Amino acid sequence: MKSLSFILFLFVIACQPTQKPADQESQALDSARVESPDWMNDAVLYEVNIRQYTPEGTFNAFAMHLPRLKDLGVDILWIMPVHPISEEKRKGSLGSYYAVQDYQGINPEFGTMEDFRNLVTQAHDLGFKVIIDWVANHTGWDNQWIYDHPDWYTKDSTGAIIPPNPDWSDIADLNFDKEPMRRAMIDAMDFWLEEADIDGFRCDVAWGVPRDFWEDARASLDSIKPLYMLAEDEDHPALLEYAFESNYAWKLHHIMNDVARGDQTAQAIRDYFNEMDEDFYAPGSFPMQFITNHDENSWAGTVQQRMGDAADAFAVFSFTVPGIPLIYSGQEAGLNKQLAFFEKDEIDWSNLEKQSFYKQLIDLKTANQALWNGDAGGDFNLLETNNNEQVLAFTREKDANKLLIILNLSDRPVVSDIKFGVQEEFEDVFEEGTLRIGEKESIELQPWEYKIYKRL
CATH class of the missing domain: 2.60.40.1180 (Golgi alpha-mannosidase II)
Structure with missing residues (x-):
């Protein structure tokens, strides 16, 4: 969803009051934090880019990789958005996954709803959990909501619907002051648990959506089944109190890049941990650690471009500091190209040069409770x-x-x-x-x- 200017924008805006502040005071819950399911304790995340994973770019083709991923040892498959992509104002020929046309539909590029259900079933049978990307902050410009409920969107002084910011021209900003829209959004999230039996969500631009919405959504989702929630956010710890288990360790990730380039030293990492507020993470919550993901790969550069000879050391670091580690599609194959975001640009699987390396790290994490996630893991000194x-x-x-x-x-x-x-x-x-x-x-x-x- 992001361009380079978006990345720069994010770091500026994430520290500022947003239009829909994620840290605003919540009236949604006064109960204790929900408990994470036990399967989260030693879990490792794996981000799946269906479009680029295989020549076919379908759920059925990706399913052929499930046995290999089982052998790798990952636990939770985070599948990038599965919804149809809006055609109006789309970027590139295929568009951004994050410009959602229909919250309850399947992108025909990937297959059918039945294909997706079958993928989830196969994954569950092998012991995986499956979460999908959720885009609550905005929709594409030909989402049916725009035609049926234009009042659900943010408008300028002339009454025209606007994007969240000018660079995100392919999406329309939702107005969370509208209670019917909130209810429809939560109903759509419930739909995927009830109809496809998924196990949670990675929530795009979580920082741009009010905290009380996420808490209402979490309460509804928890009434259906135990799940895992990952927020694309770093600066609003209140989101971790009732709504999410994890957020992004963006700042630490960028320190890693700086150290790898020689712009900072290991002391910067020590300072990061020494300066962290010990109460930042609510009980049961923890960061996601990573050396790459879909945004970093497409917009900031490959692991080799950003980290060079330091890559393996920082992979070890990301698996051994507190938090849940992430592996992105192709990382285990030494992916050394920036995947096009709005076009077809498949991953080369001809050389799984890093598969055994990451399997070692995953086995290390699984076998040692000191490295487990959140409260299940050990003290860091x-x-x-x-x-x-x-x-x-x-x-x-x-x-x-x-x-x-x-x-x-x-x-x-x-x-x-x-x-x-x-x-x-x-x-x-x-x-x-x-x-x-x-x-x-x-x-x-x-x-x-x-x-x-x-x-x-």
């Missing part, structure tokens, strides 16, 4: 080194399970003195050998090298 500009060292600990992670986040070799404060013995997770540590130990690391140890 940064360790002091004499090379804080280059080295990031930390532990994750839950009951008897403790992991030690050490990363050289620079393009230079380093010998770093790390202050552990205790005497313990660890085994190397990826290689043969053990590590006995005392109050302080010297660790030698090559450029962008990472070490992960598990306490014996």
